[in-house]
Structure formats: structure tokens, C-alpha cells
Amino acid sequence: MDNSEDTERIASVLNGDISSFEPLIAKYQPRVFATVRRYARREDEIEDIVQEIFIKAFRKLATFRGEAPFEHWLMRLAVRTCYDFLRRHQRNRETNLSQLTxxxxxxxxxxxxxxxxxxxxxxxxxxxxxxxxxxxxxxxxxxxxxxxxxxxxxxxxxxxxxxxxxxxxxxxxxxxxxxxxxxxxxxxxxxxxxxxxxxx
Amino acid sequence: MNTDKLWNKLVDEVRKTPSGHSVPHDFEKRIMDRLNSTDAHAKSGDSSKIRSLDLLWSNLVNLARQATPNDRVPFAFEKRIMACIDVPLEVVDGLTLWSRAT
CATH class of the missing domain: 1.10.10.10 (Winged helix-like DNA-binding domain superfamily/Winged helix DNA-binding domain)
Known part of the structure; x- marks a missing residue:
């Protein structure tokens, strides 16, 4: 699926065919998972963040203007969502440098x-x-x-x-x-x- | 007498003071050399430490880049997301809520 296919899928979703969003998720989810794993450690947190990213992408799809590839738009959204996650969980994280493996x-x-x-x-x-x-x-x-x-x-x-x-x-x-x-x-x-x- | 000559005269007078109070000939120079070398040593120690930490950090990062993060996706994860998306946004008005309650 190249950029033009992405554009077609996005157009379909915006026209009401929600199922066209599924191939977009399937295509980009490995990249999104890899990105999120840079910022979160626990697998349940990672899954929640990825889910949040795709739901945000779906809701904001109308704001995608198609000037840059969809992947760039999605990855920017992914990184910003990770930043929000870090800010939300800032106080819960305590790491001890003396406990090395x-x-x-x-x-x-x-x-x-x-x-x-x-x-x-x-x-x-x-x-x-x-x-x-x-x-x-x-x-x-x-x-x-x-x-x-x-x-x-x-x-x-x-x-x-x-x-x-x-x-x-x-x-x-x-x-x-x-x-x-x-x-x-x-x-x-x-x-x-x-x-x-x-x-x- | 200009100020330099006055200063030199004063220094000569100080050097002529009795034993135990005399100022060694190169005393000022020795003090300044000592201060300069101590300062240089401290600075070189700090910069060496920072260089060492920077080198350690750059090695860590270079290696960390090689270990690309895992891109594994849980089974049928796209279905899970679609299940969240597929839920129609129900428009609930007051009348509907009232009818459900009764």
C-alpha cells in the first residue's frame, strides 16, 4: 500500500466507510509500537498508548491535509501522545541507578x-x-x-x-x-x- | 620620583628587614606560578572528567541505536482498535434517557 492507496483509504473513511481504517492500522502499527516502546516499558501501557494514538488519528483524520505522507502525520501524533503519557506519569516513575543488572x-x-x-x-x-x-x-x-x-x-x-x-x-x-x-x-x-x- | 621608582624603593626596604621577616627574591613569582599550576590542574581534571562522561555517553548511545526497539504487535490488535472505533457515537437526548429509565 503506497501513499496514493493511503490517500484513497483516508478518503473512504472520511466518506463514512469506517472499515477502510483497518488496513491503515495494520500497515502502520508495527512502526507505532516500536516508537512507543522507546518511551514506555510496561506492555499494558504500550498497548494503551498505541490504541490512544490510532483512536486520535481516526478522530482527527479530517485535519490531515495530505501535504505530507500519512505516515509522517501519524508518527508526529504518536510522538506527541507519548510526550503526553510521560507528562501524565512523571511522578509515578522512580528508578534506582544503583540497581543495575x-x-x-x-x-x-x-x-x-x-x-x-x-x-x-x-x-x-x-x-x-x-x-x-x-x-x-x-x-x-x-x-x-x-x-x-x-x-x-x-x-x-x-x-x-x-x-x-x-x-x-x-x-x-x-x-x-x-x-x-x-x-x-x-x-x-x-x-x-x-x-x-x-x-x- | 615616579610611582614605579617609589614601589621599587619600598620593596628594597622590605627586603632589608631583619631575618625572619625577609621576603625571598622570587616570592611573588613563585606564588603566581603555584596558583596558575593549581588552577590549570583543576581545569584539566574537570575537562577530563567531562570528556570521559561524554565518551561513555556517546558509546552508550551508539550501541543503543543498534538495538532497535521491538515492533511486535499483539495478535489482532487492529481488531481491538476497530472495536473501539466502530462504536457509533450515540446521540442521547433527555427524552431517550427518560424513556430508558422508565
């Missing part, structure tokens, strides 16, 4: 032995990043995830989040400083001895 501890220890990346440790690294991201405010988590993990530009983030370019830059700067602070705390709390890394 063996794999995460091993990753940090390996890093101190050799600072070269090893692809075999990707999952542990990802878990460590998620642990650190959980310590950040919702806006900082959004900026770091979009910029550092998804590789989006400042302009793209501004468009997705509806923020100004300067706001994105300020938030990115502050978020990196916060992240550095939490990383230092993580290293302080975990049993690994930290030595300054030789950069030459």
Missing part, C-alpha cells in the same frame, strides 16, 4: 577496560540508556530520544513537538548536562572504578 554492570566494566564499542552489548547499553532517560524530565527525555537515539535534527524535532528551534536547542543543551550528571551519579553508585579515559 549483571549485564549492565558488565557493560560498564568492559567500557573501562576498553572504550571501544562492542556490538554484542547493544541490549545492555540500550537498557542503561533507558535507565538514564527515566531520570530525566519528560521534555528532556523527548529531546534526547529524538536527537540522540533517533538521529533527528533540531528542525525536525521542532516540527514534531511544535516547539521553536531555540527552545529545542536550549532543551537539548540542558538535557545533555542533566544526562552527564546522572551518568556521573550512575558511575558513583555502581561498583565500577572510574578512571579518566585517555583520549589521545
Amino acid at each position: 549483571d549485564a549492565q554492570n558488565e557493560w560498564l566494566e568492559r567500557f573501562h577496560v576498553s572504550d571501544t564499542a562492542d556490538s554484542g552489548d547493544a541490549v545492555a547499553a540500550r537498557e542503561l540508556v533507558e535507565l538514564l532517560l527515566d531520570k530525566l524530565s519528560p521534555s528532556s527525555k523527548m529531546v534526547i530520544t529524538l536527537m540522540e537515539i533517533e538521529g533527528k535534527s533540531v528542525k525536525e524535532i521542532a516540527e514534531i513537538m511544535g516547539w521553536t528551534l531555540s527552545l529545542v536547542k536550549v532543551r537539548a543543551f540542558r538535557s545533555r548536562a542533566q544526562m552527564r550528571k546522572h551518568l556521573a551519579q550512575l558511575l558513583k553508585e555502581c561498583p565500577v572504578t572510574v578512571e579518566p579515559i585517555k583520549t589521545s
Whole structure:
């Protein structure tokens, strides 16, 4: 199903054929699930957020002007819904950096032995990043995830989040400083001895 | 006598003071060297720590990018969403509510 098929389906839905929305869900739900899993951990929460995204998309379908692909419109909606979720659940989240798994501890220890990346440790690294991201405010988590993990530009983030370019830059700067602070705390709390890394 | 000459004269007088109160010849220079080196050491320690954290963070992120999030979808998830959407938005007026109640 390409963009023109998406447009036809959307037109059908808007004309009252609700069943035409189902193929759109089936097509985009893997991408939406992958995106939501960047911001939420519990599977029941993830399913609820994805459901909320598609219901919002259905209700707001008339506002889709077709200037950009439907996927872009849907993903923007998905990211903003995730941001709403983070803000709603901000106070319920408490992560303890001192309780690392063996794999995460091993990753940090390996890093101190050799600072070269090893692809075999990707999952542990990802878990460590998620642990650190959980310590950040919702806006900082959004900026770091979009910029550092998804590789989006400042302009793209501004468009997705509806923020100004300067706001994105300020938030990115502050978020990196916060992240550095939490990383230092993580290293302080975990049993690994930290030595300054030789950069030459 | 200009101010420089006055200052030099004062310093000479201070150096001539009795033993135990004399100022070593290069005292000021030694103090300034010590202060500069301490400051430089502190700054290099901070920047080294920040570099170390930045390097650790960039390695973490580079690896985390490789572990793409799971895009698994629960069985028939689209049906679940369609079930929510399919429910017609019922227009309920006061009369209907009253008739249901009776």
C-alpha cells in the first residue's frame, strides 16, 4: 500500500466507510509500537498508548491535509501522545541507578577496560540508556530520544513537538548536562572504578 | 620620583628587614606560578572528567541505536482498535434517557 492507496483509504473513511481504517492500522502499527516502546516499558501501557494514538488519528483524520505522507502525520501524533503519557506519569516513575543488572554492570566494566564499542552489548547499553532517560524530565527525555537515539535534527524535532528551534536547542543543551550528571551519579553508585579515559 | 621608582624603593626596604621577616627574591613569582599550576590542574581534571562522561555517553548511545526497539504487535490488535472505533457515537437526548429509565 503506497501513499496514493493511503490517500484513497483516508478518503473512504472520511466518506463514512469506517472499515477502510483497518488496513491503515495494520500497515502502520508495527512502526507505532516500536516508537512507543522507546518511551514506555510496561506492555499494558504500550498497548494503551498505541490504541490512544490510532483512536486520535481516526478522530482527527479530517485535519490531515495530505501535504505530507500519512505516515509522517501519524508518527508526529504518536510522538506527541507519548510526550503526553510521560507528562501524565512523571511522578509515578522512580528508578534506582544503583540497581543495575549483571549485564549492565558488565557493560560498564568492559567500557573501562576498553572504550571501544562492542556490538554484542547493544541490549545492555540500550537498557542503561533507558535507565538514564527515566531520570530525566519528560521534555528532556523527548529531546534526547529524538536527537540522540533517533538521529533527528533540531528542525525536525521542532516540527514534531511544535516547539521553536531555540527552545529545542536550549532543551537539548540542558538535557545533555542533566544526562552527564546522572551518568556521573550512575558511575558513583555502581561498583565500577572510574578512571579518566585517555583520549589521545 | 615616579610611582614605579617609589614601589621599587619600598620593596628594597622590605627586603632589608631583619631575618625572619625577609621576603625571598622570587616570592611573588613563585606564588603566581603555584596558583596558575593549581588552577590549570583543576581545569584539566574537570575537562577530563567531562570528556570521559561524554565518551561513555556517546558509546552508550551508539550501541543503543543498534538495538532497535521491538515492533511486535499483539495478535489482532487492529481488531481491538476497530472495536473501539466502530462504536457509533450515540446521540442521547433527555427524552431517550427518560424513556430508558422508565
